[in-house]
Amino acid sequence: MNSLTCLVDLYKCYEVLKEESVIFSHQGALDGEMIDIIIQLADKKLVKANARVRIKKKIINILVECLQNSYHYTASLPNEADWLMIIESPYVIVSYREDAYYILTGNLITRERAEALKKRIDEITRLDDEGLQEHYIRSLDKDELPKQGGAGLGLIDIMRRAHHRVSFSFEEVDEKLSRFSMLIKVV
Amino acid sequence: MDNIEIEGTPKTPEVRFTHESGQLIISGRSIPENSYQFYEPLLTWLDDYAQSPFAVTLLTFQLDYFNTSSSMYILGILKKLEKMYLAGHQAQVKWIYDVDDEDMLQTGEDFKQIVKLPIEMVEIDQEEA
Numbered sequence: 658m659n660s661l662t663c664l665v666d667l668y669k670c671y672e673v674l675k676e677e678s679v680i681f682s683h684q685g686a687l688d689g690e691m692i693d694i695i696i697q698l699a700d701k702k703l704v705k706a707n708a709r710v711r712i713k714k715k716i717i718n719i720l721v722e723c724l725q726n727s728y729h730y731t732a733s734l735p736n737e738a739d740w741l742m743i744i745e746s747p748y749v750i751v752s753y754r755e756d757a758y759y760i761l762t763g764n765l766i767t768r769e770r771a772e773a774l775k776k777r778i779d780e781i782t783r784l785d786d787e788g789l790q791e792h793y794i795r796s797l798d799k800d801e802l803p804k805q806g807g808a809g810l811g812l813i814d815i816m817r818r819a820h821h822r823v824s825f826s827f828e829e830v831d832e833k834l835s836r837f838s839m840l841i842k843v844v
Numbered sequence: 845m846d847n848i849e850i851e852g853t854p855k856t857p858e859v860r861f862t863h864e865s866g867q868l869i870i871s872g873r874s875i876p877e878n879s880y881q882f883y884e885p886l887l888t889w890l891d892d893y894a895q896s897p898f899a900v901t902l903l904t905f906q907l908d909y910f911n912t913s914s915s916m917y918i919l920g921i922l923k924k925l926e927k928m929y930l931a932g933h934q935a936q937v938k939w940i941y942d943v944d945d946e947d948m949l950q951t952g953e954d955f956k957q958i959v960k961l962p963i964e965m966v967e968i969d970q971e972e973a
Contacts, residue, residue, distance in 0.1 A: 689855075689877045692877070693854055693855060696854075696875070697854065709944065710942065710944035710945070710970070710971065711944040711945065711946060714908075714909070714942075714944070714945050714947065714948075715947060717909055718909055718910075718911075718947060721875045721909065721911050722911060722912060725875075725877060725911060725913075728877060729877070793954070794954060794957060794958065797915060797916060797919060797954065797958070798919065798958050799916065802880065802883075802916055802917060802920050803879075803880070803913060803916060804880045805878070805880070810912035810913075810915070810916070811912050814912045817947075817950075818947055
C-alpha cells in the first residue's frame with residue numbers, strides 16, 4: 658500500500674467518525690495516567706457537545722468504571738504469549754445519536770475469563786430494578802475492603818446508572834482469546 | 845493526634861479531618877485506581893480519633909465523581925463513625941449532591957440504608973453557585 662492510499666483510507670475513517678457523530682474515541686493500552694487524560698478529554702468534549710450535567714456525570718462515571726475494569730484486568734495478567742495483544746486491545750468510543758449517548762467499549766480477554774464473565778453478566782441481566790438494587794447493596798456492604806479494584810461492583814454499577822440499557826457481546830478471536838464488548842446507552 | 849489535610853487532585857478528593865473541631869470533610873473527585881492506598885490512612889486516623897472524639901463529629905461529603913472501589917471505602921468510613929455513634933458519641937453526616945446528579949443522590953440513599961447514622965441529604969445547584 659502506498660502512502661497516498663493509506664491517507665485516503667485514514668480520511669475515510671475520519672469521515673465515518675464524523676457521520677457516526679463520534680464525540681471521542683481511544684484505542685490502546687491503559688494506565689492510570691492515560692485514564693486520567695481520557696476522562697479529562699471526555700469531560701471537555703461533553704461540555705462542548707452541550708451534554709446536560711446529569712448526562713455528563715453519568716457518562717464520566719460509567720467511563721471510569723469501564724476503563725478501570727479493563728486496567729485492573731490487564732494489570733493482573735501474567736506477562737505471557739498473549740499479554741501484549743491483550744494489553745493493547747482496550748478501546749472506547751462515545752457517540753451521540755437520536756437523543757441518546759452511546760458508549761461502546763471492550764478489550765481482549767482470555768477464553769477462561771470470558772466464561773466467568775458470561776456467568777456474572779447472566780446473573781446481573783436477569784435482575785429487575787429491585788433485584789439489582791439488592792444485589793448492589795449486598796456487594797457493597799462487605800466486611801473486607803478490596804485492596805485492588807471494586808471487587809466486582811463495577812458491572813452492577815454500570816447497569817444501575819444506565820438503567821439496564823447495556824448489551825454485551827463475546828466474540829471468539831482464536832483458541833485462547835475472546836473480544837469482550839459492551840454497548841451502553843445513556844439517555 | 846495530627847489532623848489530616850490533603851489537597852485534591854483530578855483523581856483523589858480534598859480531605860480535611862480536624863480532631864479539635866470534629867469536622868471531617870471529603871470533597872471533589874474520588875476515582876483512584878488504588879482506593880486502598882488513598883483511604884487506608886483515613887480509616888486508621890478514624891480508629892485513633894474514636895479513642896477521644898470531639899463532642900460532636902460532623903462528617904461532610906461533597907463529591908463530584910467517585911468509582912465503585914471508593915464507594916466501598918466511603919462506606920468503611922461511615923461504618924467507623926457508626927461505631928462511635930452507637931457507642932454514645934454524637935455524630936452527623938451531610939451528603940451534599942448536585943441537583944442534576946441523580947446517581948449521587950442514589951448513593952447517599954444507599955448508604956443511609958446500610959448504616960445507622962443520621963445522614964442529611966443536602967441538595968445544591970452547582971450551575972447557580
